[in-house]
Amino acid sequence: xxxxxxxxxxxxxxxxxxxxxxxxxxxxxxxxxxxxxxxxxxxxxxxxxxxxxxxxxxxxxxxxxxxxxxxxxxxxxxxxxxxxxxxxxxxxxxxxxxxxxxxxxxxxxxxxxxxxxxxxxxxxxxxxxxxxxxxxxxxxxxxxxxxxxxxxxxxxxxxxxxxxxxxxxxxxxxxxxxxxxxxxxxxxxxxxxxxxxxxxxxxxxxxxxxxxxxxxxxxxxxxxxxxxxxxxxxxxxxxxxxxxxxxxxxxxxxxxxxxxxxxxxxxxxxxxxxxxxxxxxxxxxxxxxxxxxxxxxxxxxxxxxxxxxxxxxxxxxxxxxxxxxxxxxxxxxxxxxxxxxxxxxxxxxxxxxxxxxxxxxxxxxxxxxxxxxxxxxxxxxxxxxxxxxxxxxxxxxxxxxxxxxxxxxxxxxxxxxxxxxxxxxxxxxxxxxxxxxxxxxxxxxxxxxxxxxxxxxxxxxxxxxxxxxxxxxxxxxxxxxxxxxxxxxxxxxxxxxxxxxxxxxxxxxxxxxxxxxxxxxxxxxxxxxxxxxxxxxxxxxxxxxxxxxxxxxxxxxxxxxxxxxxxxxxxxxxxxxxxxxxxxxxxxxxxxxxxxxxxxxxxxxxxxxxxxxxxxxxxxxxxxxxxxxxxxxxxxxxxxxxxxxxxxxxxxxxxxxxxxxxxxxxxxx
Numbered sequence: 040x041x042x043x044x045x046x047x048x049x050x051x052x053x054x055x056x057x058x059x060x061x062x063x064x065x066x067x068x069x070x071x072x073x074x075x076x077x078x079x080x081x082x083x084x085x086x087x088x089x090x091x092x093x094x095x096x097x098x099x100x101x102x103x104x105x106x107x108x109x110x111x112x113x114x115x116x117x118x119x120x121x122x123x124x125x126x127x128x129x130x131x132x133x134x135x136x137x138x139x140x141x142x143x144x145x146x147x148x149x150x151x152x153x154x155x156x157x158x159x160x161x162x163x164x165x166x167x168x169x170x171x172x173x174x175x176x177x178x179x180x181x182x183x184x185x186x187x188x189x190x191x192x193x194x195x196x197x198x199x200x201x202x203x204x205x206x207x208x209x210x211x212x213x214x215x216x217x218x219x220x221x222x223x224x225x226x227x228x229x230x231x232x233x234x235x236x237x238x239x240x241x242x243x244x245x246x247x248x249x250x251x252x253x254x255x256x257x258x259x260x261x262x263x264x265x266x267x268x269x270x271x272x273x274x275x276x277x278x279x280x281x282x283x284x285x286x287x288x289x290x291x292x293x294x295x296x297x298x299x300x301x302x303x304x305x306x307x308x309x310x311x312x313x314x315x316x317x318x319x320x321x322x323x324x325x326x327x328x329x330x331x332x333x334x335x336x337x338x339x340x341x342x343x344x345x346x347x348x349x350x351x352x353x354x355x356x357x358x359x360x361x362x363x364x365x366x367x368x369x370x371x372x373x374x375x376x377x378x379x380x381x382x383x384x385x386x387x388x389x390x391x392x393x394x395x396x397x398x399x400x401x402x403x404x405x406x407x408x409x410x411x412x413x414x415x416x417x418x419x420x421x422x423x424x425x426x427x428x429x430x431x432x433x434x435x436x437x438x439x440x441x442x443x444x445x446x447x448x449x450x451x452x453x454x455x456x457x458x459x460x461x462x463x464x465x466x467x468x469x470x471x472x473x474x475x476x477x478x479x480x481x482x483x484x485x486x487x488x489x490x491x492x493x494x495x496x497x498x499x500x501x502x503x504x505x506x507x508x509x510x511x512x513x514x515x516x517x518x519x520x521x522x523x524x525x526x527x528x529x530x531x532x533x534x535x536x537x538x539x540x541x542x543x544x545x546x547x548x549x550x551x552x553x554x555x556x557x558x559x560x561x562x563x564x565x566x567x568x569x570x571x572x573x574x575x576x577x578x579x580x581x582x583x584x585x586x587x588x589x590x591x592x593x594x595x596x597x598x599x600x601x602x603x604x605x606x607x608x609x610x611x612x613x614x615x616x617x618x619x620x621x622x623x624x625x626x627x628x629x630x631x632x633x634x635x636x637x638x639x640x641x642x643x644x645x646x647x648x649x650x651x652x653x654x655x656x657x658x659x660x661x662x663x664x665x666x667x668x669x670x671x672x673x674x675x676x677x678x679x680x681x682x683x684x685x686x687x688x689x690x691x692x693x694x695x696x697x698x699x700x701x702x703x704x705x706x707x708x
């Protein structure tokens with residue numbers, strides 16, 4: 040049955056909405072067919088490489104050869120899919136975009152024909168004049184491609200850093216490097232395995248493509264509706280049930296899509312009207328969806344493309360990243376869930392009547408194969424350690440079982456699925472090759488090796504100060520760049536310095552990822568919050584501020600797990616159990632402080648007494664999360680302060696109780 044009277048958007052409607060939000064063209068006719076065929080070819084290249092199927096008889100793709108061929112089928116389409124400006128036509132592809140796509144394809148064909156010579160003759164340092172000219176054109180095209188895929192800010196950053204080698208010797212102290220001639224820089228960018236076709240693209244070809252296919256297949260086979268129905272069936276009747284459904288379903292769906300905006304548009308179309316129907320004000324309904332969708336990108340098992348690149352940077356199994364992210368993501372969603380519960384309790388919000396909700400049995404009956412596919416994926420990831428192969432096996436099983444037991448995909452749905460995959464691959468390829476120029480600029484000038492030491496000196500050797508610098512930098516970059524671009528940039532510049540200061544490498548990289556995500560819910564940018572506000576008809580800025588409060592725990596948790604790796608499951612079982620226990624209680628108290636309501640006790644009061652109780656409860660929660668020993672403060676003292684603050688807060692609320700009286704459902708906490 041239809042949940043709460045809101046129909047789930049169809050795949051085509053969702054694609055059109057997402058395309059509109061990303062300012063992309065929705066291709067039709069011949070161009071759509073060409074992209075579908077190119078996507079099939081690109082996926083075939085990846086499958087052939089990963090499974091060694093030897094489609095290319097007598098020809099083995101080694102190193103950059105594989106990436107050159109993959110990029111040939113995908114990268115030129117960024118000029119077809121993404122308009123060059125806001126005023127560019129969107130209902131057709133202008134000739135100048137066709138010309139750019141053809142030039143890009145010609146350049147990549149040149150790379151493919153000469154891939155063996157590039158390696159054997161060392162073209163990354165000494166290339167013939169013709170190759171230098173082609174590499175220079177490729178450099179310019181990548182800047183434009185990154186601008187179209189990631190926005191003007193990313194284009195400017197890529198262009199600025201890629202030009203750095205030309206003036207590296209003219210810059211002051213810490214950012215001075217070895218200068219390079221334009222033709223040398225161009226050759227390095229195009230032909231080196233440490234630039235445009237470096238770690239980001241290597242992770243893309245080896246890991247990311249498979250998970251993009253799996254996520255798209257889940258969506259195309261109706262996983263969105265299944266997870267929404269299951270969420271409503273389990274949580275719909277409890278107080279604040281519609282918001283709790285949003286948390287649960289957005290966590291599942293967002294982990295598949297890896298995109299905050301896509302997740303808001305997909306689940307928000309159903310969850311936000313349901314929240315409004317049960318008494319949530321516009322800003323809270325939009326903020327809940329924005330926070331849930333943002334956290335979903337950090338939620339195992341998929342976590343978006345950035346996590347795969349992280350595993351490649353650290354040279355560790357992807358399953359290690361998944362395991363490390365479990366506790367931080369659970370703490371985030373626990374805090375969000377508890378705040379929604381407290382908000383609902385204060386306002387006496389009810390759940391949705393059972394008669395209007397689907398049944399668990401029906402949801403499972405219609406979507407068991409989606410859950411089975413997830414289970415298969417997790418088994419292959421965590422137990423068989425087959426990160427590259429896992430999504431392909433899970434996708435095949437999902438599609439076969441769906442065609443037998445589920446709602447079968449017809450020819451139109453299948454081509455839409457491939458088209459959806461292709462457009463995602465195009466965007467990511469343009470972004471990853473573009474930020475590869477940043478990596479190449481730092482490597483070819485030698486700055487990548489010295490910048491970490493300079494940052495340590497600048498911070499006076501203080502790990503905490505470096506973390507604060509890193510948090511601010513990550514947040515600012517997240518405002519103008521995609522999460523993946525911001526992460527790769529900081530993984531090169533900032534992460535080595537933090538690791539040199541004695542911090543755990545995996546914790547450092549997760550720290551950068553988390554802070555890069557915060558701009559999605561934090562004004563003045565807050566793209567996730569503003570997108571949700573447009574669906575709810577709410578004030579964008581008020582929604583952003585409400586999102587900050589609901590997602591407040593995410594501002595602190597990265598500091599705590601990077602200073603105490605037990606929160607990423609590194610330590611003895613006893614240490615992990617103790618830290619997890621205090622962290623859960625800490626999140627419970629922080630949620631009570633942000634909403635001025637302690638579940639199981641009641642309101643923390645109003646006026647001055649309520650404000651004091653609220654502050655003390657927040658202090659108690661933060662102390663319980665604070666890693667003992669940092670700053671010379673013992674864990675025993677921190678625990679004593681936490682207990683004392685909580686007792687005094689509850690005492691204030693007990694002595695000065697809130698006067699009984701009706702409270703408006705839309706009133707802020």
